[in-house]
Amino acid sequence: xxxxxxxxxxxxxxxRQTIWRDVTLTLPAGEVSVLLGPSGTGKSVFLKSIIxxxxxxxxxxxxxxxxxxxxxxxxxxxxxxxxxxxxxxGALFGSMxxxxxxxxxxxxxxxxxxxxxxxxxxEKMELVGLTGAEHKLPGEISGGMRKRxxxxxxxxxxxxxxxxxxxxxxxxxxxxxxxxxxxxxxNAQLDATILIxxxxxxxxxxxxxxxxxxxxxxxxxxxxxxxxxxSDEPVVAQFLGxxxxxxxxxxxxxxQATMDRERAHAEAGHMDAELAEDVxxxxxxxxxTAGLPERMAVRRRKDRVMRMLSSLPAGARQSVLASxxxxxxxxxGLTAPLPQRPAPVTSVHGSLHEVARTPxxxxxxxxxxPWGGRR
Amino acid sequence: MSSTxxxxxxxxxxxxxxxxxxxxxxxxxxNTPRRxxxxxxxxxxxxxxxSVTWLPTALVSIPFGAVISLHLGSLTQQIGAQSFxxxxxxxxxxxQASPLITxxxxxxxxxxAMCADIGxxxxxxxIAAMEVLGVSPIHRLIVPRVLxxxxxxxxxxxxxxxxxxxGGYFFNVVMQGGTPGAYLASFNxxxxxxxxxxxxxxxxxxxxxxxxxxxxxxLNPSSGPKGVGDAVNQAVVVTFLLLFLVNVVITGIYxxxxxxxxx
Numbered sequence: 001x002x003x004x005x006x007x008x009x010x011x012x013x014x015x016r017q018t019i020w021r022d023v024t025l026t027l028p029a030g031e032v033s034v035l036l037g038p039s040g041t042g043k044s045v046f047l048k049s050i051i052x053x054x055x056x057x058x059x060x061x062x063x064x065x066x067x068x069x070x071x072x073x074x075x076x077x078x079x080x081x082x083x084x085x086x087x088x089x090g091a092l093f094g095s096m097x098x099x100x101x102x103x104x105x106x107x108x109x110x111x112x113x114x115x116x117x118x119x120x121x122x123e124k125m126e127l128v129g130l131t132g133a134e135h136k137l138p139g140e141i142s143g144g145m146r147k148r149x150x151x152x153x154x155x156x157x158x159x160x161x162x163x164x165x166x167x168x169x170x171x172x173x174x175x176x177x178x179x180x181x182x183x184x185x186x187n188a189q190l191d192a193t194i195l196i197x198x199x200x201x202x203x204x205x206x207x208x209x210x211x212x213x214x215x216x217x218x219x220x221x222x223x224x225x226x227x228x229x230x231s232d233e234p235v236v237a238q239f240l241g242x243x244x245x246x247x248x249x250x251x252x253x254x255x256q257a258t259m260d261r262e263r264a265h266a267e268a269g270h271m272d273a274e275l276a277e278d279v280x281x282x283x284x285x286x287x288x289t290a291g292l293p294e295r296m297a298v299r300r301r302k303d304r305v306m307r308m309l310s311s312l313p314a315g316a317r318q319s320v321l322a323s324x325x326x327x328x329x330x331x332x333g334l335t336a337p338l339p340q341r342p343a344p345v346t347s348v349h350g351s352l353h354e355v356a357r358t359p360x361x362x363x364x365x366x367x368x369x370p371w372g373g374r375r
Numbered sequence: 376m377s378s379t380x381x382x383x384x385x386x387x388x389x390x391x392x393x394x395x396x397x398x399x400x401x402x403x404x405x406n407t408p409r410r411x412x413x414x415x416x417x418x419x420x421x422x423x424x425x426s427v428t429w430l431p432t433a434l435v436s437i438p439f440g441a442v443i444s445l446h447l448g449s450l451t452q453q454i455g456a457q458s459f460x461x462x463x464x465x466x467x468x469x470x471q472a473s474p475l476i477t478x479x480x481x482x483x484x485x486x487x488a489m490c491a492d493i494g495x496x497x498x499x500x501x502i503a504a505m506e507v508l509g510v511s512p513i514h515r516l517i518v519p520r521v522l523x524x525x526x527x528x529x530x531x532x533x534x535x536x537x538x539x540x541x542g543g544y545f546f547n548v549v550m551q552g553g554t555p556g557a558y559l560a561s562f563n564x565x566x567x568x569x570x571x572x573x574x575x576x577x578x579x580x581x582x583x584x585x586x587x588x589x590x591x592x593x594l595n596p597s598s599g600p601k602g603v604g605d606a607v608n609q610a611v612v613v614t615f616l617l618l619f620l621v622n623v624v625i626t627g628i629y630x631x632x633x634x635x636x637x638x
Contacts, residue, residue, distance in 0.1 A: 053503050080509040091504035094496070105508050153508075 001296070002030035002193035003064050003082060003160045005050060010059035010069070012042070012049055018217050019045050023059070025212055025222040027161075028304065031297040032187050032194040034204045036228075036239060037214035038248050043197040044088065046214065047165050050195070051085055052076045063161070081109060084159030084192075088166050090150030092138040098125075099134035102153045109157065124152040127182065143170045148179075155186070161193045162186065168200045176200065180207045180286060188288035188295045201240055205229065206286050209301045213239065215248070223316075224305045226323075229282045230315035282319045306332050399513075399594070400587045403521050406514045413519045420523035424485045428531060432480045436535040439476060440542030443467050448551040461558035462565040464543040470570045473535040474577035475622065481528045481582055482614035486589035489520055490610040493593025494603035502594065512594075521586035528582030529575055536574065569633045577625055581618050588614045 005027040012019045019042035027033050037043045048054045050061055052068040060067045064082065066075050092101045102121045106112055112120070125131050128148040138146055147170065154162060164183070168176040180203055187194055198204065204211060212222030215235050221228055228236055238246025245266045247254060288295055305312075305320055312320065324334070444464050451457050493516065496502050505512045547553040592610035596602040 048503070051507050053506065077509050077511070080507055083507060085504070085507045087500050087504055089500065091500035093501055093505075094499065104510075108508065108510050150504075 001191050004029040005161065005193060005195070006060075006062040007050070008060050008062075010046075010049060010056050010061060012045060012054065012056040020214060020217045020219070023214075023219045025219060027193055027195055028210065028297075028301065029193055030187070030191045031209040031301055032183065032196070032207060033210040033212065033222075034196045034198060034208035035212045035214060035222075036199060036204050037197075038239065039199065041214045041216075043199075043214055044165050047085075047163055047195070047197050051080065051083055051163065081157065082160040084154030084157065084162045086147070086151045086154045086162070086164040086167055088169065089143070090138070090146035090148075092146055092149055092153070094138050097135050097137050098130065098141070098149050101138070101149060102156055105153065105157050120156060121152075124156050127155070128152045129178070144172070144175055147171065151179075151182075158190060159192060161195070164194070164196045164198075166198050167196060168198055168203055173202075176203065181289065183207060184286045184295070185288050185292055187297060188292045191296050199239075201242060204240070205283050209285075209297055215239075224301070224312070224320070225285070226282050226305075226316040226319040227312060230313070230319055232315070282323070302328065395595075396587060396591045399517075399591050400583075402513050403518055403587065403590075406511065406518050407522065409514055409518075413515060416516070417519040417522055420520050421527055423488070424481075424523050424527040425530075427484045427488055428480045428527065429534065431484055432476060432531050432535055433538050435476050435480065436473070436539040437542040439472050439535075440464070440468055440539035440544075441546040443472065443539075444543035444546040445551070448547055448553065452551075457553060458557035459561050459564065460547050460553055461544070462561040462563075464547070464558075465540055465562055465566045466570065468539040468543065469536050469566060469574050471622075471626070472539060473532050474574055474581060475618075476535045476539075477528050477532045477578050478581040478585070478618040478622070479615070480531065481524060482585045482588075482611055482618065485524060485527065486585040486614055487607050487611050489524070489586070490589040490593040490607045491603060493517075493520075493590055494596045494606045495600075497594055497596055498599065498603060517586075517590045517594075521583060521590060524586035524589075525579055525582035528585070529578045532575055532578035536571075565635075567633075569629075573625065573629045573633070577622065580621055580625065584617050584621060585614045588617065 007026070008024050010023040011021040013021075023046065035043055035046065045054060049056050050063075050068065052071075056069055059069065061069050063079055066079050068076060068079055071079070092098070093104065096104070099121060102124060103117050106117045106120060121134075122131070125134060128151050130145060130148055130152065133141060133145060133149075138149070141149070147167065151164075151167070162183075167179050167183070171179065183194060183196065184207060186192065196203065196207065208225055210223065211225045211228040213220045213228060213236055220233060220235055221231065229240065231237065234246050235248060238248055243266075245259075245262050247259075249258060302324075309317055309320060321334075324332070444460065447460050447463050447467075448457075451460050451463070493502075496516075502512045502516075505515065544555075544558055547558055548555050589610045592606040592613070593603075596606040
C-alpha cells in the first residue's frame with residue numbers, strides 16, 4: 001500500500017514574498033489527490049517542497065516517518081527512492097535517448113541485468129504509448145511525448161508515491177483523458193499515493209478521491225472530492241465553473257469595482273465562454289480499465305469519509321450518501337432507504353439527516369473551511 | 376526597500392556567495408572518493424576539456440614564449456649576458472607564464488563550456504530530476520567534471536611549458552641570432568626542479584578553482600536562457616579574478632620557502 005504524506009503548517013517564501021503559509025493537509029495512503037489553484041499560486045513550489053527540493057521556512061512534511069523539511073541529505077535520498085515525480089516538462093536528460101532516460105533509475109538503484117532492464121523499460125514505454133520512440137533524443141520529440149516519457153521514468157521503480165506537476169498542460173484533450181485513465185489504472189495496480197497538481201477542471205472533477213485548492217497564499221480547502229465539488233466557497237465555485245465572476249481576477253486579486261462591473265455584465269445576459277455548460281455537482285469518478293484489480297483506495301476512502309460524515313457540509317454529505325450502493329448502506333448500518341436520484345443535489349432532505357444522525361445546523365456550521373489550512 | 380531583510384551589512388550577499396561556493400568545493404572533495412566512481416563520465420569530460428582547450432593553448436603559448444624571449448634578448452644583449460637568455464626564459468615560462476596561460480584557457484574555454492552545460496541542465500530541471508531520482512548530481516556530474524578540469528589543466532601546463540620554451544628558443548636563435556648551444560646550456564642555470572613542481576601545483580589549483588566556479592554558477596543560474604548566459608559570463612570573470620589572486624599567493628609563499636638557485 002502507498003505511503004501517507006502528512007503536511008503540517010508549511011510556510012514558504014522567497015525573500016519577502018510569501019508563496020503560501022500554514023498549509024496543513026494529509027494525502028491519505030494509496031488515494032489519488034488533486035491540488036488545484038489558479039496559475040502562479042505556488043502549486044509547483046508546494047510539490048517541490050514535498051520532495052525536498054525546496055526547504056520551507058516553517059512546518060513539517062512527514063513521509064514514512066521522516067520529515068523531509070528538516071532531515072539530512074542522506075535521509076532525503078532514501079525517501080526519494082519511494083517517490084516518482086513527473087516534472088512539468090518531463091525533465092528528461094538531454095544527452096541520453098528515451099530508452100536510457102527511462103532505464104536510468106534502474107541502472108542507478110538496482111543490480112538488474114541489461115535484459116531485465118530492457119523488459120521493464122519496454123513495459124513502461126508501452127504503458128505510456130511510446131513504443132518505437134526508444135532511440136530518439138528528448139530534443140527530437142514533442143512536448144507531450146516528453147511528458148509521457150517523464151512519466152515512464154517516474155514509474156520504473158514502482159514508486160509508493162507518484163507526484164505529477166501539471167500532467168495535462170500541453171496535452172490535447174484526448175491524451176489528457178488517456179493520461180487520467182492511466183493514473184487511475186496505476187493506482188489500481190500499484191496502490192500508490194498519487195498527488196496531481198493541475199488547473200484542469202475536468203481532471204479535478206473526475207480523477208481524484210480528494211481535492212484541495214490553493215489561492216491567495218493559503219490552502220482554501222482540502223478534503224474528500226465531494227466537499228470541494230459541492231462547495232459554496234466563492235473562490236472554489238468560480239474556479240470549478242471557469243467563470244470571470246468571483247474573487248479570482250486576471251492578476252491574482254481583484255478590486256470591488258471590477259467585481260461589481262463583471263457581475264452587472266453577467267446579469268445583463270453576457271456569458272463567459274465556459275459558462276455555456278454547467279459543470280457543478282459531483283460527477284462519477286473514473287473507474288480502472290476493465291480487467292484490472294479493483295482500487296483498494298475506494299473502500300478505504302469510503303470508510304474514512306463515513307467516519308467523518310457528521311463533520312461534512314450538508315451538500316457534501318448528501319452527495320456521499322447518494323453515492324453509496326445498497327451493500328454499502330448495509331455495511332455502514334444505514335437502514336433507511338434512499339430516494340433514487342442522480343448524484344448532484346443541492347437541497348437537504350429530512351430523511352437523509354435521520355440517516356446521518358446529525359442535526360441540520362452542524363452541517364451549516366462547517367460550510368467554511370473545515371479542512372482548510374487555517375486553524 | 377530591503378532594509379527589513381536579513382541582510383545586515385553591505386557585502387553580505389557577496390560573502391554568502393563565497394561561502395556557498397566553498398561549500399560546493401568541500402562537497403566535491405567529500406564526494407570524490409565515493410564509489411562507484413563515474414569513470415565513463417570522467418573520461419568523456421577529459422576528452423571534452425582537451426578538445427576545446429588544447430589548440431588555443433598551444434597557439435597562445437607560442438607568442439608568449441616569443442615575447443619573453445624578444446624582451447630578454449634585447450636586455451641581456453645590452454648588459455652582455457646574452458648566454459643567459461635561455462635561463463631567464465625558461466624560468467619565466469615554466470613558473471609564471473605557463474600556469475597563467477593554462478588558467479586563462481581552462482577558465483575561458485573549458486569552464487565556460489562546462490558552466491553552460493550545467494546551467495542549461497539546471498533550467499531544464501534535469502538536475503532537480505536527478506536529485507529526485509535519488510542520484511546526487513554532485514557525485515554524478517560535478518565530481519567527474521572538476522577532476523577532468525584538474526587533470527587536463529595539469530597536462531596543458533606541460534604543453535604550454537614545452538611549446539613556450541620552443542617558441543622562445545626559435546625566436547632567440549633564429550630572429551635574434553643567439554647561439555643555440557648557449558641557450559640550451561644555460562637552461563638550468565636559474566630554473567630548478569621545484570619550479571616545475573610549483574608550476575604543476577598551480578595548474579592543479581587553477582583547474583580545481585575553475586571547475587568549482589563553473590559548477591557553482593551553472594547550478595545556480597538566474598531563471599531562463601538569459602540567466603545561463605549571464606552565469607557563464609560571471610563564471611569566467613570570477614574565475615579569472617580568483618586565479619590571479621591565487622597566483623600571487625602561491626608565488627609569494629613559494630619564493631619564501633624555496634631559496635633561489637645560486638650561481
